[in-house]
Amino acid sequence: MIARLMNANKVYDSPAGKFTALQTCQVDMHAGELLLIIGPSGSGKTTLLSLLGCLINPTEGILEIDGRQTNHLSAKEMAKLRLNTIGFVFQQFNLLAALSAEGNISFPLQMQGLGKAEIKARTRDALDKVNMLEHRKKLPKQLSGGQQQRIAIARALVTDPKIILCDEPTASLDKESVYLVMEELRFLARSGKALAVVTHDPRLAKYADRTIEINNGKVTQL
Numbered sequence: 001m002i003a004r005l006m007n008a009n010k011v012y013d014s015p016a017g018k019f020t021a022l023q024t025c026q027v028d029m030h031a032g033e034l035l036l037i038i039g040p041s042g043s044g045k046t047t048l049l050s051l052l053g054c055l056i057n058p059t060e061g062i063l064e065i066d067g068r069q070t071n072h073l074s075a076k077e078m079a080k081l082r083l084n085t086i087g088f089v090f091q092q093f094n095l096l097a098a099l100s101a102e103g104n105i106s107f108p109l110q111m112q113g114l115g116k117a118e119i120k121a122r123t124r125d126a127l128d129k130v131n132m133l134e135h136r137k138k139l140p141k142q143l144s145g146g147q148q149q150r151i152a153i154a155r156a157l158v159t160d161p162k163i164i165l166c167d168e169p170t171a172s173l174d175k176e177s178v179y180l181v182m183e184e185l186r187f188l189a190r191s192g193k194a195l196a197v198v199t200h201d202p203r204l205a206k207y208a209d210r211t212i213e214i215n216n217g218k219v220t221q222l
């Protein structure tokens, strides 16, 4: 088990009052598994992904990442845990417009303070894994949506994280790119990573090893 959320609640405090976005939530993530998270708009999917990604803390309950409870970690320790253990893939790719494909991929390695030669080798390896080596010098705007998402996947995997979290990774893609991106994500799970993919798209069910559904902040195992 690489990530475990136990009896977790998330209550948002806003000017409109308190809102419980997740209730007594139990979720496990395992190495080698692609976990699909489905549910209607506003049900709590992004909140769950943000918890698993150590972007927010549960209001109650326990989050364990790679055997470590996160409750008492400082913001700096959480940031380090994220950088070294978790990769993120978003709907809108979130690539830096001024950097080439390889510049975007090497960015997290520079944050980790690795040496030049290692950064070069690992960036090349990640580009190769997503079949984008020939496009490495291009800027994001010179790539299709599917190609940009594959660069974003390469950026997520270049630090060799144990966990990869994807928020609607196919929502901005055409049918052919959806297939390529999901095949890529499934390949990553097969290579031993733990993946969680949030989606509205029922067509992605066939790529999942396991599916959970959220309704009004409550998780059901399907």
Ligand SMILES: Nc1ncnc2c1ncn2[C@@H]1O[C@H](COP(=O)(O)OP(=O)(O)OP(=O)(O)O)[C@@H](O)[C@H]1O
Pocket (backbone or CB within 6 Å): 012, 013, 014, 019, 020, 021, 039, 040, 041, 042, 043, 044, 045, 046, 047, 048
């Ligand atoms: N920072 C916040 N403060 C207050 N309420 C919030 C906050 N973030 C989310 N919520 C509320 O929590 C609920 C769950 O939100 P969340 O973004 O997790 O849903 P979702 O399932 O990802 O929705 P969608 O599919 O539309 O992206 C929603 O009702 C939302 O309005």
